[in-house]
Amino acid sequence: MAVDVLLPAPRLSWAERFRPALTTLRRLLRNRSATVGLAIVLAWMLVALLAPAIAPYSPSAQQLRMRLRPPSEQHLFGTDELGRDIFSRVLHGARISLPIALVVVIATSSVGILVGAVAGYVGGIVDEVLMRVADAVLAFPSLILAIAITAALGPGLLNAALAITLVLWPEYARLVRSQVIALREMEFVTAALAVGASPVRALFTHILPNALPLMLVKVSLDMGNAILLAASLSFVGLGAIPPTPEWGAMIAAGRHKFFEWWLATFPGLAVFSVVIGFNFLGDGLRDVLDPRLNRRAG
């Protein structure tokens, strides 16, 4: 009966539908730390895409007569113990670290969203069990757990990615759960349920999109975390397998060579700058997207 009164949903043009996103984007571009972060991240993405074209040497080409040469005009960042060009290897490293971080973040956020949404929405014993499992994972020192899992699965980048995913998902689950619980009671959700939306539909079209802003902030910060963790695993010898030009593994190669400072310095700078980029971006996103912060500032 009440259904007769309902007006048909207004048809929004594409421009109208994307207006909120555009407004956010505009505000993001006006935020200084966000633009700096975005610039750094985009630059590294370009490097990752174009590495084969812009790297002066192949990352695996050995010149044994040119071993351990300091930075020079031919070799901007010097050469390593097999005479490989470190500059080229650092550029190619972006093709490893960025995709790994992306895979990790997509996997962790998917698992986290699923678990958090179910826990928050279903509640009761399901919630209790899922959250206690999350607590148990969080109780482990993340790096030690990741090392143990990678050691067990065998060294390798994909195994490292899997290990990092297994370590990081509970934080997403908690974040999503708290958002779902807060949003579940909102009137627009009740309204959606009242006009006959199924709980699953309410969850995916009404609750989760509203949890998205906070997730985006976390995803950006976690890209940096994932890169750091992957580099740490490679540094202890459990991530990338030797000829791979992975940054953490390259730093490890310079570990006992203090005189040949360029071995560890440049790959380290690469990790550092990418992580700074993602952190700037995440901080900027938080300024723009987090409603609590906006209220305080305004």
Added chain:
Amino acid sequence: MGLLAYLIRRVLITIPLLLLVTLFGFTLTYLIPADPLAMVLSERAMANPQIVQAYRERWGLDKPPHERYLNYVSRLLQGDFGESIATQEPVGRDLMRYFPATMELAVAATLFAVVVGVPLGVIAATQRERWVDHLARFISLVGVCVPVFWLGLLMLALFYYRLQWLPGPGRVNPRLILPPTVTGFLTLDSLIAGNLEVLSSALQHLILPALVLGAYSMSLITRIVRSAMLEVLQQDYIRVARAKGLTERLVIMRHALRNAALPSITSIGLAFGNLMAGAVMTETVFAWPGIGRYAVDAATKLDFAPIMGVTLVVAGMYIVINFVVDVSYAIFNPRVRLS
């Protein structure tokens, strides 16, 4: 509620959580398709079914999983952490040996982080948007983003190799004769024994790893103190204090900082918890004989008992720290009640 009752309740809540942690760790080692014996035995020994069988029986690996787990837990409840398959040493003794080294490092790192981080945060907040503020924010960003192991290597390359101001990896000059162990903190033990030579060597060895390990905490503390101070400085009572004609110094120290202390204590507590985990990389780079390095060794060898032991110790530390943080809340802010 009395402090004691509160303490007891907190402990009772954590026991099931710790048991869950062991169950999780055990399930993981059981599900993982790798054999811990393959890490310990040589290939020739692995090829001999009799040796393998003997080892399985010796370590109880031939028993069904639930029996192994119950066995582990019942020993754990009696205070026995089990034995390492790789070294055949009791894990409890190993932890006793390595834990103080990590604690000493973590305490030194926290001292550094607090002594630098708190003033930096305060100055940044009072000089908002000036160059000091920008510098403080930059430093705290660097501390969060820098790979710990890389920072450690750079520090070693600079201060040990190039400038030769400080000693290299390790805890103390290996040629020195160490004082008897009392606290496990080498600095304190040498002080108790009156051995100034060891004390100075230990302190010098402590500087670099503490700086590297504390960098992250310092950044965290600077950030939190800065934002807490900014919030407090907008309050009416600060305006009143200024209107009374108090010096800016008094306003900051007595009125603002005390009220900004609450969130700061949480961040210091959290940062300390992070240190225990961050110690893994620092100890690896600086060859520091602590539980971080012990854990890495155990993890690469899939040695269940030591991994679990370290995890339980670290989880226990988190719980103690959280408790101390909660209690200090009540001390710093009478409005907060323990419940």
